[in-house]
Amino acid sequence: MMGENRARVVALVVAVVVVVVGVAGNVAAAQAAVTVADLQRVAGSLQMYVDALPQMAKIRGYGFQRGQAVPINLTIGMYQKTWKFHRDLPATPVFVYGQCPDSATFPGPTIMARHDVPLFVRWENHLPASHILPWDPTVPTAIPKNGGVPTVVHLHGSAHPPQSDGSAFAWFTAGFAEKGPAWTQATYRYPNVQPPGNLWYHDHALGLTRANLLAGLLGAYVIEKPEVDTPMDLPCDDDDLHLVIADRSFNVDGSLYMNSTGVAPNIHPQWAPEYFGEAITVNGKAWPFLVVHRRRYRLRILNASNARYFNVSLSNGLPIHVVGSDASYLSAPVTVSNLLLSPAEIFDVVVDFSQSPTAEIELLNSAPYPFPTGAAPGPLNGKVMKFIVQPNGPLDPPDNSTVPDHEVPYASVTALPPTTMTRYIVMYEYLTPTGQSTHLYINGLRLEDPVTETPKSGTTELWQVINLTGDNHPLHIHLGMFQAVKMQQLVNLQAFTDCMTAVNDAVKCNVDQHAVGPVVPVPDHEKTWKNVIKVPPGFVTSVILDHEDNAMIRPLKLLA
The missing domain is CATH 2.60.40.420 (Cupredoxins -  blue copper proteins)
Incomplete structure (x- = not known):
């Protein structure tokens, strides 16, 4: 101290801008006093493992001509809609990415890019005039003169031109009506020149990153390189899944909770340094379940929380084989019993459910919050999701996947x-x-x-x-x-x-x-x-x- x-x-x-998670929201949307007990009561009323784990739609970030992958243009918008985080929770207003309002999801669609094939994305802001969450104008914040929710997209972990980086000052409002001082262009170019791996995209507007991510502006992005990926024989297709983990708290009406009073309100009326939600969501569902068969699965795990660390493990002790970390494979797989993920961190793992001694497995969390000296997780935030292991059926294809002995030398x-x-x-x-x-x-x-x-x-x-x-x-x-x-x-x-x-x-x-x-x-x-x-x-x-x-x-x- x-x-x-x-x-x-x-x-x-x-490399190009070092960032710290933002804090923002709509000052006009001040909430009545809500206690931790209130939030825990709402989260505790949600029965665990009743909603199936969804998978986000995949958008191919390249085309084909004469059998060769070629660049394409995509348009992805930001929309306000409602999202069901749980069977028993009212629909929640969110901000989400999608190619149209109907297909927009929490998290957004997974973009599948190809190594060395540029992708051009036009990011369009279709958000309303006011934010759905509180925000604090006393911290450095993008505040447009004529209203609207400022946004800008950063592809996290990508090597790309600075003009396509999503600088905090490159924000824009709906219809590009107002633009930040560093705004350069409506369409971003992602060259995808780096090795294959896992990235993610998210909002990065000055002072609003925290609120805009909390509202749902995030999604996964993968760079594939068949010459590297295919020889490893990792699980693929339906056995290759994303797990986007994020903690959230909900009000009784189902709306997202974000504090409306800061920790030092005489200085910052709303800003608080850390957000810890009482419910744990995966792919936009609170404590979901996933039915798996007795075979290997590839799980690309992203911690999309604002501040919470996760130290995940499988309840029956099944090992976790780590094959990649963030935007790169490892030189060789590493087997662990638990995996510590900071906010914004990604691990690419393989779990062999054919070796499970039990029919049900919980994904648990043991990370204190704040990490590493805070409170131990409790019965709510100490659990993430459940895997239900079923026998292979007669029509199930054989599992020819592997955990390779070695991966990439670089x-x-x-x-x-x-x-x-x-x-x-x-x-x-x-x-x-x-x-x-x-x-x-x-x-x-x-x-x-x-x-x-x-x-x-x-x-x-x-x-x-x-x-x-x-x-x-x-x-x-x-x-x-x-x-x-x-x-x-x-x-x-x-x-x-x-x-x-x-x-x-x-x-x-x-x-x-x-x-x-x-x-x-x-x-x-x-x-x-x-x-x-x-x-x-x-x-x-x-x-x-x-x-x-x-x-x-x-x-x-x-x-x-």
Whole structure:
């Protein structure tokens, strides 16, 4: 704890803008006082495992000419509609992506792209004049002059031109009536030049990311490369599923709950640093079930929660074979009994249900909230979904899938390559004298301050990410991928934190004398090119780069 200046950050991963999850909503939509007990009562009234797990529609992001994959244009809109999160819950107003209002879903459709085949997407805003959730104008926020809900889409984990990145300042309202200062074009170009893997797309409007994601503006995106994918013989077709996990709280009328009073309301009337929902949804259903057969399944698991970490495991001890992490395969599969996912993190896994000793398996969650020192999950948020294992029928095709012995050679950095620059990225959270969060900065700088990170294209840099907060935080950088190579605990943390608060210079504060604590190995199933890494509190994490809302976002300029 630092009194007024305790450091604490939420970062994301991959190159051009470092972002922290946003906070927003509609001030006019202030809610009556709602207690945690009220929210738990609503969530507790929902019987678990009565709704089947839906799968989102898949949109092919390429065409065919003479047997070759070719670029195409897609139009995807953002709409307000209602969504049934549970059999016994009234329909919920949401914001969702889709090619038309009728087909729009929570989460949005899964876009299936092809490696090295560009995809052009025109993102259209068809949202109403007012937000369905509260928002706070006292944090840096996109506020149009003539009303409307600002949006902009970021493809998380993608290597693409900056003009297609979805900068927080590139927002636009319905019909492009108003545009942010960084708006450039209505159609984004995604070159899909990176290796095959899992990404996701989501809203990224300044100050509204938190509310817009909570409302439902998110969806999965996959880059396929048959030359790499097919030889692995991983489960495919109906045995290849997405699990998009997100916590949500609901009011009695079925509407989404978001706090209307902030933790420091005399400073920020609505803003709160973290959102923890009482119900756990998967693919837009609260505690769903999935009928599986005794065969292998590929599960692409995305944590789309605003702040909640998930430490998932299978209730009968069935092993989880990790084959990919974020936007890359691993060099070889890693078998684990549990899997820790930060917000915005994706793991690609295989589960062999033919080996299940039980007919029913719960997917459980044991991650404290906030992570890692908060409250243990309870009977509601400690459960995610259920698998019901059925025997194979006489007409079921044989399972010829495998968990391969090896995958891709480029995944893990085995030796640190020569670096042209070492940078220090420090996460701060500023508190009131009573310990309430007021704002979050990276390197003590605001988003609108001049650019300080200017890596040169074609070079390799080493970034030392320092977390001076009490929480574990995910780190994300736009326009590229990176890899964690070392995590080391800081010693004499308070002295270092006090110095950093005063001078904001890791070298002057002798970081090398503090970064001498125990080294925590990077987990084997995270040794690959990542979009998100977890930065433990009181640690310095070394990140190698190969070329959000309350002010926790900084620009990055890539030099030619």
